[in-house]
Every structure is written in structure tokens, then in C-alpha cells.
Amino acid sequence: MQLDVDITGKTFQNAAGERHEVLTGLKFSLQSGQVAVFFGPSGCGKSTMLRILLGLDHDFQGHVTRPAKARAGMVFQEPRLLPWRSVEENVRLAAPDIDETKLSALFKLLELDAHRSHYPGELSLGLARRVALARAFAVEPDILVLDEPLASLDDALANRLREEIAMLVSSRTMITLLVTHNLDDAVRLADRVFLLSARPARILADLPVRTPRHARGDAEIAAIKASILRRASIAVADRSVS
Amino acid sequence: MLRLLSFVSFLAIWWVAAAYADGTKLPSPPAVLDVLLAEARSGELFLHLGATLARVALAFALAMTLGGAIGYLMGRVRLANRLGDPWLILLLNLPALVVIVLAYIWAGLTEVAAIAAIAINKLPTAVVTLREGTRALDRSLDEMATVFAMSRWRTFRHVILPQLAPYVAAAARSGLSLVWKIVLVAELLGRPNGVGFEIGVAFQLFDTPLLLAYSLTFAAVVLIIETLLVQPFEARASRWRPRAA
Numbered sequence: 001m002q003l004d005v006d007i008t009g010k011t012f013q014n015a016a017g018e019r020h021e022v023l024t025g026l027k028f029s030l031q032s033g034q035v036a037v038f039f040g041p042s043g044c045g046k047s048t049m050l051r052i053l054l055g056l057d058h059d060f061q062g063h064v065t066r067p068a069k070a071r072a073g074m075v076f077q078e079p080r081l082l083p084w085r086s087v088e089e090n091v092r093l094a095a096p097d098i099d100e101t102k103l104s105a106l107f108k109l110l111e112l113d114a115h116r117s118h119y120p121g122e123l124s125l126g127l128a129r130r131v132a133l134a135r136a137f138a139v140e141p142d143i144l145v146l147d148e149p150l151a152s153l154d155d156a157l158a159n160r161l162r163e164e165i166a167m168l169v170s171s172r173t174m175i176t177l178l179v180t181h182n183l184d185d186a187v188r189l190a191d192r193v194f195l196l197s198a199r200p201a202r203i204l205a206d207l208p209v210r211t212p213r214h215a216r217g218d219a220e221i222a223a224i225k226a227s228i229l230r231r232a233s234i235a236v237a238d239r240s241v242s
Numbered sequence: 243m244l245r246l247l248s249f250v251s252f253l254a255i256w257w258v259a260a261a262y263a264d265g266t267k268l269p270s271p272p273a274v275l276d277v278l279l280a281e282a283r284s285g286e287l288f289l290h291l292g293a294t295l296a297r298v299a300l301a302f303a304l305a306m307t308l309g310g311a312i313g314y315l316m317g318r319v320r321l322a323n324r325l326g327d328p329w330l331i332l333l334l335n336l337p338a339l340v341v342i343v344l345a346y347i348w349a350g351l352t353e354v355a356a357i358a359a360i361a362i363n364k365l366p367t368a369v370v371t372l373r374e375g376t377r378a379l380d381r382s383l384d385e386m387a388t389v390f391a392m393s394r395w396r397t398f399r400h401v402i403l404p405q406l407a408p409y410v411a412a413a414a415r416s417g418l419s420l421v422w423k424i425v426l427v428a429e430l431l432g433r434p435n436g437v438g439f440e441i442g443v444a445f446q447l448f449d450t451p452l453l454l455a456y457s458l459t460f461a462a463v464v465l466i467i468e469t470l471l472v473q474p475f476e477a478r479a480s481r482w483r484p485r486a487a
């Protein structure tokens with residue numbers, strides 16, 4: 001399974017009628033089993049790109065080829081749960097075919113056991129994020145899309161959830177796209193890191209991470225981080241020269 | 243408890259007023275109760291009440307489903323809104339009496355004419371309320387349903403309908419009170435039975451006890467339906483909302 005993306009342009013018109021460019025050059029292909037992390041500054045157009053990839057926005061230049069009948073699972077930037085359905089119902093509505101064993105395992109891993117029958121209004125943001133994660137994994141997706149799943153959580157919780165995501169991502173062969181402006185996410189989870197420019201977004205660099213996810217200790221992570229930062233500064237310098 | 247108190251004070255005021263007033267203009271509560279029981283024993287009361295309730299139920303159901311569907315369409319599709327809007331404004335401002343009289347002239351003094359006239363009177367408010375509700379739908383949840391490939395029916399049932407429920411409840415409540423008022427006029431003008439017809443008879447005979455007996459029974463039925471049907475529905479629809487502290 002392969003995802004081919006070639007977005008050459010995307011503009012928004014604001015309320016005052018001015019048009020501004022949000023995306024300029026995004027061209028890449030991803031295979032099943034790859035985890036691509038898009039690392040870019042806030043407001044550069046990451047969520048916009050994801051909406052285009054999932055077919056929620058057709059108003060752009062270029063084309064996107066998603067594999068036919070690929071099942072998608074998504075964790076939106078906000079949890080986007082149905083407030084009038086319980087945690088369990090929220091997951092089951094997205095994944096009607098899931099069996100009880102799998103669901104229990106998922107809830108256990110994400111520490112949601114005690115919250116099955118709660119309504120989203122009764123959950124903290126961290127818990128709601130986990131429900132959104134559970135929902136995305138419950139559909140057993142072919143394409144998994146995560147839009148800043150760890151933003152605005154405290155460090156300890158973010159670290160724990162990041163490990164849980166790493167585990168879930170490794171448990172299934174799929175195309176994974178994760179968007180973040182946190183370098184730790186990129187370093188811990190990615191097979192490939194795409195550095196994005198500020199708005200309008202274009203790909204500044206496409207960096208493979210060769211050490212397998214489970215073998216990344218503190219030393220490796222520090223090394224990968226340093227190399228990404230180095231590449232990022234080179235890319236930005238290149239850009240300002242050209 | 244408070245309700246009981248206000249009901250008792252209503253009775254007391256009535257009783258006192260009746261003692262001072264002319265008996266034919268304002269009969270006392272026991273006098274009205276006598277008439278009421280007599281009408282109930284003869285079966286007349288239930289016959290007329292039943293006829294009225296059946297008309298209310300039919301016209302209400304018709305107006306809610308049709309009005310709901312039209313309102314949803316107008317909220318979703320801009321063209322439908324542009325086409326429907328002039329009609330909506332016309333219907334909203336058309337006096338109930340005009341609709342009823344025209345219906346009886348065009349369709350004869352028939353049951354169909356009566357029910358259609360009542361439904362048409364209620365239709366525009368249902369449309370407006372549901373259009374408002376549809377416009378307020380959360381797009382981001384629609385996107386969620388699209389991404390997870392939820393079927394149309396599932397999306398409607400679990401994503402759309404819960405968002406519309408408060409609007410449906412509002413439309414039902416305001417619609418019901420409108421229908422109660424109009425059904426009596428429609429019956430008065432062109433039906434041989436029903437509470438409205440019976441009130442017309444009482445009016446012609448200046449039979450105040452009969453008039454009060456029917457009006458009060460009718461009011462009681464309205465109250466019962468409100469508390470037993472409409473309020474529980476509203477409570478159920480908002481069950482998921484976290485309780486305010």
C-alpha cells in the first residue's frame with residue numbers, strides 16, 4: 001500500500017477577502033509500515049495538509065493518491081468525541097466490527113478501563129486524547145493520521161502517551177503520519193522526519209531515521225535530535241540564501 | 243408541592259369570585275364539576291376529547307416530520323433555502339384563521355381539511371427551528387464521521403440527531419401549544435365533534451358551566467401531556483450534559 005502526495009498549492013481566503021498561501025510544495029510517497037513525522041512551526045499548515053490527505057478538503061492544486069479502500073484512523077488536534085455518547089460507544093461507533101477482546105486490550109493499554117461508561121464531558125483533556133487514540137486504533141487503520149496528539153499535555157503524561165503510541169504503531173503495519181511541533185515526538189516515533197518551513201509550508205528536508213524504534217536509547221535519541229537540529233538549521237540557512 | 247399550592251390558590255380565587263358573581267356568568271367549582279361528571283358519564287366528554295386529541299396528534303406528527311425535513315434541507319442546501327424562504331415568510335405571517343377558512347372552502351368541511359389546516363399553521367415554526375438547528379451543526383464532527391467512514395444512517399442517528407434534539411424539543415413544545423390553540427378554532431368552524439365544537443355549542447346556549455367543564459378538562463390534558471411526554475423527552479435528550487454544580 002502506498003500514499004502518493006503532490007500538493008503544489010493551497011490558498012485560503014480570509015473574511016476580508018484577502019487570499020493567502022498556506023501550502024506550496026509538498027511532494028512525498030509513503031509505504032505501509034512507515035512512520036512519517038512532519039515537524040513544523042505552529043500555523044505553518046500542518047492540519048491543512050492532513051485534511052487534504054484524508055480527502056476532507058478538495059480545494060487545492062496538485063493531487064493525492066490514496067490506496068483504494070484504505071481504512072483511515074485519525075486523531076484530530078482536538079479530541080472530537082461525540083459528547084452525547086459514552087467512551088465505549090464513541091469507539092464502537094467508529095469501529096463497529098471490533099470484538100470485545102481487542103477492545104478490552106486497547107482500553108487496558110491506554111488505561112481507559114475505568115472510564116468506559118463515562119461521557120466525554122467528564123474526562124480530562126489527557127483522557128479525551130486517549131479515547132481519540134483508542135478510536136483511531138480500534139478501526140485497525142491502513143492509514144493512521146495523528147495531529148499533534150500530545151500537545152498541551154504535561155511532560156510526564158506526554159512521555160507516557162508517547163510510549164503507548166510507539167507501542168501501538170509498532171503493533172500493526174500501516175502508513176502512519178504524525179504532525180507535531182515537538183522534536184521529542186519526531187525523534188522517538190519517526191522512520192522519516194519531514195522538516196516543514198513556516199507558512200506557506202514546503203518540505204525543507206526529508207530525513208530518514210535508521211535506528212529501529214525499539215532500539216532507540218537515550219544516547220541514540222540525543223544523537224538523532226542533534227542531527228535533525230543541524231539539518232534544520234542548514235535547511236533554513238539554505239532557504240534564506242536562495 | 244409548589245405546583246399544588248398554586249393550583250389550590252387558583253381554586254380558592256375562583257370559588258370566592260363565583261360567590262360574588264352572577265351564577266350564570268361564573269359558576270362555582272362544584273357546579274362545573276357536576277356538569278363535567280355528567281358529560282363523562284354519558285361518554286360525550288371522552289368522545290369529543292378523543293376526536294380533538296386524534297386531530298392534534300395527526301396534525302402535530304405531520305407538521306413535525308414535514309417541517310423537520312424541510313428545515314433540515316433548508317439548513318443544509320443553500321438553493322433550497324433560497325427557494326423556500328419566501329414561502330416560509332408568507333406562511334409565518336398568514337393568520338391561522340385565514341388558513342382554516344381557506345382550507346374549508348377549498349377542501350370542503352372535511353377531516354382532511356381540518357388536519358391540513360392545523361398542520362400548515364404549525365409547519366413554518368418547525369421549519370424555522372430545525373433550519374436554525376441544522377445551521378448550528380458542528381462541522382468538525384461531520385469530518386470525523388467522514389474520516390471514520392461512518393454510514394449515512396449511523397452519522398444521522400449518532401452525530402446529527404443528538405445535535406438537533408434540543409431544537410426538535412423546542413419545536414415540539416412551541417408547536418404543541420400552537421396546535422392546542424388552533425385545533426379548537428378549526429373544530430368550532432367546521433367539525434361536528436371535538437372540544438372546539440362543544441365549546442361552540444356552549445357559547446350559543448350561553449352555558450358557562452359546560453364551557454368551563456370542557457375548557458378545564460382540555461387544559462388538564464394539555465398539562466398532563468406536557469409533563470408526561472415533552473419534559474421527559476427533553477430530559478432524555480440532554481442526559482449527557484454534565485450537571486451544573
Ligand SMILES: Nc1ncnc2c1ncn2[C@@H]1O[C@H](COP(=O)(O)OP(=O)(O)OP(=O)(O)O)[C@@H](O)[C@H]1O
Nearest residue numbers: 012013014022041042043044045046047048049199
Ligand atoms: N478555513 C480557513 N480559512 C482561512 N484560513 C485558514 C483556514 N484554516 C486554516 N487557515 C489558516 O491556514 C494556516 C494554517 O493552518 P493550520 O491549521 O493548517 O496550521 P497548523 O500547522 O496545523 O497549526 P498548529 O500547529 O497551530 O495546529 C493558518 O495561518 C490559518 O490561519
Ligand SMILES: [Mg+2]
Nearest residue numbers: 046047077147
Ligand atoms: Mg494544526
